[in-house]
Amino acid sequence: MATAISREFRLQMDGYGLTTAEIHYHLPDYPSLLQLYVWQDYDLAPGFPELRDFLVFWERELAGALHSVRVAHHRLIRPSEWRAVDGIIAIH
Template sequence: MMVAVSREFRLQMDGYGLTTAEIHYHMPDHPSLLQRFVWQDYDLAPEFPELKGFLAFWERELEGALHSVRVAHHRLIKPSEWSAADGIIAIH
């Protein structure tokens, strides 16, 4: 029997962790005001290619100039926490 594995699980097995970015940006109509946007996806620390791609898109396509970005990252599955089971496991 074939079991479908989610994209998120595959990413975690490849070393990706859950990344949350708090993005502060200047309001286009009121540049003196800051607004906050929260972005979350699976990404690779410390390079953060997904986040960098999103921020490049933001700067290229959106009007609100970036002010600051705070990043939190956590690997949900670590090598020491996951191992393949070999054999048959009986569940009653």
């Protein structure tokens, strides 16, 4: 029986890392106030195409004007973390 590989694992193997963005925006009815929205997804640094697509959607569809975006990114799986194994150890 084949096991399904999760989308997140496949993305990590393709070089994507977990990206978190703090998006500060002006409230439409109270432009002097800032609100915070946290966005998180797997994305490719340093270009961040997924985040850029989301921000384009935001500017096109949402009323709150963007103030600033702060990004944190971490590749969870790196090639150096994988190594070949010579054998199999059975544990009862």
